[in-house]
Amino acid sequence: MATNLVRLLEGSIRSNNAGVAQRTLRVFSSQQQQSEHSAEDDEEFRVLNLRTVKQQARRRVIKKEVVPPPRTTHMPVDQDWTAVWSGPRSFHPASVPLPLRQGYTERGAAAPSKYANAELMKIPNFLHLTPPAIRQQCEAIKKFCTPWPKGLESEATWKAIFPVEVVTTDYCHSLPTIRHPEARRVTITLKLSDLKFDAHAKDKFLRLVGDRYNQETGVLTFVADRCPTRKQNYDYALYLLTACYHESFITEPWEASKSEADMEVYLFERNKAKLSAEAILNWNANGEKQAPSATYADSVEKLINEGENEYNIAKYKEEVLKMLKIAN
Amino acid sequence: MFRKQFGNLSRVSTHLSRNVLAARVASREAEMSTNAAPAEAATAPPVVNEFRTGVGNPGEHSDVQIGKFYTIPMEEKKQIFSGGGLPKQYEQQIKTFTEACLMVRSPALELLNYIKRADLSKPVVRYVLYGDNGVGKTLSMAHVLHYGMLNDFLLVHVPWAPNWMKRPKESANSASQEGFIDLPFDAAAWLVHFKTQNSKLLERLQLKTSKEYVWSKRESTPAGSSLIELVEHGIARIKYASETTAALISELKQLATAGQCKVMVAIDGYNAFFHPITRIFSDNKQRVSPDRITLTQPFLDITNYDWTNGVCILSVDKIAMTEGYMESYLPRYLLGKEGFEHLDPFVPVHVGNYTEKEFTSYIKYYLDRHWISKTQPGFEEQLKFMSNMNPYTLMQLVRGL
Numbered sequence: 001m002a003t004n005l006v007r008l009l010e011g012s013i014r015s016n017n018a019g020v021a022q023r024t025l026r027v028f029s030s031q032q033q034q035s036e037h038s039a040e041d042d043e044e045f046r047v048l049n050l051r052t053v054k055q056q057a058r059r060r061v062i063k064k065e066v067v068p069p070p071r072t073t074h075m076p077v078d079q080d081w082t083a084v085w086s087g088p089r090s091f092h093p094a095s096v097p098l099p100l101r102q103g104y105t106e107r108g109a110a111a112p113s114k115y116a117n118a119e120l121m122k123i124p125n126f127l128h129l130t131p132p133a134i135r136q137q138c139e140a141i142k143k144f145c146t147p148w149p150k151g152l153e154s155e156a157t158w159k160a161i162f163p164v165e166v167v168t169t170d171y172c173h174s175l176p177t178i179r180h181p182e183a184r185r186v187t188i189t190l191k192l193s194d195l196k197f198d199a200h201a202k203d204k205f206l207r208l209v210g211d212r213y214n215q216e217t218g219v220l221t222f223v224a225d226r227c228p229t230r231k232q233n234y235d236y237a238l239y240l241l242t243a244c245y246h247e248s249f250i251t252e253p254w255e256a257s258k259s260e261a262d263m264e265v266y267l268f269e270r271n272k273a274k275l276s277a278e279a280i281l282n283w284n285a286n287g288e289k290q291a292p293s294a295t296y297a298d299s300v301e302k303l304i305n306e307g308e309n310e311y312n313i314a315k316y317k318e319e320v321l322k323m324l325k326i327a328n
Numbered sequence: 329m330f331r332k333q334f335g336n337l338s339r340v341s342t343h344l345s346r347n348v349l350a351a352r353v354a355s356r357e358a359e360m361s362t363n364a365a366p367a368e369a370a371t372a373p374p375v376v377n378e379f380r381t382g383v384g385n386p387g388e389h390s391d392v393q394i395g396k397f398y399t400i401p402m403e404e405k406k407q408i409f410s411g412g413g414l415p416k417q418y419e420q421q422i423k424t425f426t427e428a429c430l431m432v433r434s435p436a437l438e439l440l441n442y443i444k445r446a447d448l449s450k451p452v453v454r455y456v457l458y459g460d461n462g463v464g465k466t467l468s469m470a471h472v473l474h475y476g477m478l479n480d481f482l483l484v485h486v487p488w489a490p491n492w493m494k495r496p497k498e499s500a501n502s503a504s505q506e507g508f509i510d511l512p513f514d515a516a517a518w519l520v521h522f523k524t525q526n527s528k529l530l531e532r533l534q535l536k537t538s539k540e541y542v543w544s545k546r547e548s549t550p551a552g553s554s555l556i557e558l559v560e561h562g563i564a565r566i567k568y569a570s571e572t573t574a575a576l577i578s579e580l581k582q583l584a585t586a587g588q589c590k591v592m593v594a595i596d597g598y599n600a601f602f603h604p605i606t607r608i609f610s611d612n613k614q615r616v617s618p619d620r621i622t623l624t625q626p627f628l629d630i631t632n633y634d635w636t637n638g639v640c641i642l643s644v645d646k647i648a649m650t651e652g653y654m655e656s657y658l659p660r661y662l663l664g665k666e667g668f669e670h671l672d673p674f675v676p677v678h679v680g681n682y683t684e685k686e687f688t689s690y691i692k693y694y695l696d697r698h699w700i701s702k703t704q705p706g707f708e709e710q711l712k713f714m715s716n717m718n719p720y721t722l723m724q725l726v727r728g729l
Contacts, residue, residue, distance in 0.1 A: 271669070272669045272672070273669065273672045273673070276633060276669075276672055276673060277672075277673055279451075279633065279634075280450070280451045280633050280673065283450060283451050283636075284449075296673070300672070300673075303660060304660070304668075308656065308658040308659075308660045308661055309658075310678075313658060313659070313660075313676050313678070316676065317675055317676050317677075320673045320674065320675050321442075321675060323673060324446070324450070324453055324673065324675070325447070325450075326442050326445055326446050326453065326675070
């Protein structure tokens, strides 16, 4: 039916305005258009092309960047290395003018060169910390430093004058707030030998401080971080030290009830050893009492407190022989 | 098991061969005696060479005799050590060698020096022998005991105290003390030992008891009866042996303090008195600690410092302990806190392994006794390394040579 209709129209259109009619007709059917073309020029077989010319994918031509030769090839010998390698950075072969090699190979073969060498990139390097770089940085911060106080030249002197060491840490970081939670922590260290004690106070002090005292090094450590600011923590740590020290000199009434089983060290004075020694020395003696010598007491205490060994036993034997007047 | 049997066999065989030898020697001597005058072995002057000394009195021993052997006459040996006091294997060796030889060693000499020098009017001094296993603590003690016997000390000698705690013959509830355990047979055996050691001296001294001891309704030992009577009563009435021991020891303390006699206390394995683990069980199957044994009390009492005219030689030994308590041979460890407090102040005397000189001397002695017969070159060095110059190990090693 459609073809009939077209033929009918065709006659009239050809006569007056072919161009306009053709444009209106195109909407009806493609089949019709094809037949029209074949009618126009029959000499060439035309290819059906559904896409417009614009839409057709053009093959992209990959343009290769021109790789410049490594920077090391035109580095002057007297260049400023700190400008090349200013900060910590993983290894880059083209920036380091050194023939470095690293990595595992078969036996006899040379180690892989620095180019595309993951081994070299993995390890930390100190190329930014060359002696000239350090010198340069020291030079730069020198203007912020004050001279070292006179009279505190040696470590021994300043340790004697300032026995308490305060350690705090400042943090440099990128956050909306400049307050780092760890920055408030204050650590105070000092040697126990710098404090003056009597025997009772020392014992009590060590019990009070507990594991804040390191027995091997003899160092006391107070760490304060419970207050919000550093100043408060510092004050609190000093307060702890002061309070423990003064508390240790107070003798509570219940401390007198400490029995032999509670003793942490053997004391000659409190034990049967003293009674026996006195009884033997003052056998059948009237008048003034003889007391066992201090060296004997010391040897017994050492034997018990330090534990037995050949030396302590020999010392004890020597003292006993002296006390009993057997040796010579 | 096999090794043990083998050891026994070899021992038997050596005994046999030695007996055969001895028989041969005896027969030869008999032949000779028919021809010539009878040989007087007992009165012959003792042999003196580089490893033997003629000085038979321990009181005269000095540094010159260190490393040399001296012979204890058989009667004296029988008197002192018939109830124990020498290690079993050493006893066998004495039997095999047909002579009781002891080496003069520095720990014993040191002890003898102290004893000679000490003032007997002062409270008794406690000497504690200590040392590793098998170094000769018991034999050093034996040396000193010999000295004590020759110098009129009454010997209060416990050959091996742990025997009471570890393998008692019999245990019974004590009649006199509530909750205590008696070891009647062991106590009686000790009384017999005391009697054999001291009967001669007791007869000579004529010691009397100070008070009356009432054993039961019908039995009592009146005041003023001799100590021998007391001892014999204990031996005859085994039931009361433990109490008799306690009575005897308290009497000895009093008599010694009064100056009527000198007492030498020698207790081997003394630390057993302070070791809480024993093999004695009470009626309710509870382990009895040594302080609940009636026999312990008198011996702890006599090692106290509250008497004079005496000397205490004690030895502490790892073997006296039980498993788990044998880490160290040092006296404070073995005695424990309680034992140390009881003995303090005591004189520790260390007994060590052989010195070079003692070792060579011992090897020479073994060669002399034909105990070592295979002498390959360098066997001494080899023995030295294998035994680490430990006396007991050496004795064990040369058994097979």
